[in-house]
Amino acid sequence: MVWTFTILSLLISLGAIGVALKLYRGIMEKDPGDETMQKxxxxxQVGAKAFLHAEYKWLxxxxxxxxxxxxxxxxxxxxxALPFGLGACASALAGYFGMHTATRAAVRTTxxxxxxxxxxxxxxFQSGTVMGMTxxxxxxxxxxxxxxxxxxxxxxxxxxxxxxxxxIMAFSFGASSIALFARVGGGIYxxxxxxxxxxxxxxxxxxxxxDPRNPATIADNVGDxxxxxxxxxxDLFESFVGAILATIVLGLAVTTGMDMAVAEGASMSPxxxxxxxxxxxxxxxxxxGIIASYMGTKRVKTDDESKLAHALHSGLIAxxxxxxxxxxxxxxxxxxxxxxxxxxTVTEFGKWSIFMAMVIGLFLGVLIGLVTEYYTSEQRSPxxxxxxxxxxxxxxxxxxxxxxxxFSTRAPSS
Numbered sequence: 420m421v422w423t424f425t426i427l428s429l430l431i432s433l434g435a436i437g438v439a440l441k442l443y444r445g446i447m448e449k450d451p452g453d454e455t456m457q458k459x460x461x462x463x464q465v466g467a468k469a470f471l472h473a474e475y476k477w478l479x480x481x482x483x484x485x486x487x488x489x490x491x492x493x494x495x496x497x498x499x500a501l502p503f504g505l506g507a508c509a510s511a512l513a514g515y516f517g518m519h520t521a522t523r524a525a526v527r528t529t530x531x532x533x534x535x536x537x538x539x540x541x542x543x544f545q546s547g548t549v550m551g552m553t554x555x556x557x558x559x560x561x562x563x564x565x566x567x568x569x570x571x572x573x574x575x576x577x578x579x580x581x582x583x584x585x586x587i588m589a590f591s592f593g594a595s596s597i598a599l600f601a602r603v604g605g606g607i608y609x610x611x612x613x614x615x616x617x618x619x620x621x622x623x624x625x626x627x628x629x630d631p632r633n634p635a636t637i638a639d640n641v642g643d644x645x646x647x648x649x650x651x652x653x654d655l656f657e658s659f660v661g662a663i664l665a666t667i668v669l670g671l672a673v674t675t676g677m678d679m680a681v682a683e684g685a686s687m688s689p690x691x692x693x694x695x696x697x698x699x700x701x702x703x704x705x706x707x708g709i710i711a712s713y714m715g716t717k718r719v720k721t722d723d724e725s726k727l728a729h730a731l732h733s734g735l736i737a738x739x740x741x742x743x744x745x746x747x748x749x750x751x752x753x754x755x756x757x758x759x760x761x762x763x764t765v766t767e768f769g770k771w772s773i774f775m776a777m778v779i780g781l782f783l784g785v786l787i788g789l790v791t792e793y794y795t796s797e798q799r800s801p802x803x804x805x806x807x808x809x810x811x812x813x814x815x816x817x818x819x820x821x822x823x824x825x826f827s828t829r830a831p832s833s
Contacts (some may be wrong), residue, residue: 514597
């Protein structure tokens, strides 16, 4: 079962990367607009590339130094240094490729918007899908390869993960290293550029913030790409990898604790607390999530501006329903379960208990997204009330906005 699902996950991860490349080629075939549009787009592309090259140069020095320190340390060695370096490179690549695509898709989205909203939405959403598929593809590929290597070096899955867990976690550590600096560095730049464009445009020159006559507009758009695209891509990569590995660690911790209980005399067969199901399950679910997400993107279609939010919700709901179906199938096949031992008391947690926990988490995640959209959408009453309060001055605007933000936390926190 381990080899079956890890190989399948490996193939799905490669498929995700292939989809990203295919979508990128399709975006590049779109009309980039007239010469003025291309000139402005090139300025943003050059600026974003220059920033990332400067940022990645220093990140490369940091990663290289940590790589060498881990390699020379007898407790770590090359077996930990190499996954660390691979995790860092994969995280940086995901962010860079996503930004590279976004800076080229933006001008093509603008050109497509001249003909129809639906065409513009297709280009924009495909650009986002490139980033998403790159992140999950590279992340799942790295995890699958490391788990296969670990499993091939020991007699059983529990022993394999115990012996090689530090190597697998080093992959996540490398991803976290890039995500930390890329998110913070890109975020600082984008906010500084945004404030600068506001001050120069609105206050000094008396023109709109995004007016092409405002040179700071280029820096503002560069910041949006390096912070909200490249930085976010590296951050999402780290979160994706970390979530899967954290679940694997929890599964290993549960089975290790039961192993100790058995050694102390609890009546339990090894097959009842096998680590295999709890370790394979999150990897299989991540693979199913990639397929469900890609199928959900096909639902994001509209030509009506007032139905943009509905189109996005449609894709989210479709992906969630498809994933739930996959979860039922995978839960039935893999049979994830564990047994809690408290002294001589043995409590079984079957596969459907774990499945229900997954369904509840999925449902609440979608619900929180809908609640957030309700409090921030310009089509909803909370934002309308803030706009009404703004008519009497900035003081009531601030009070209404702050109150709305506080109200918005009630549902998610409860």
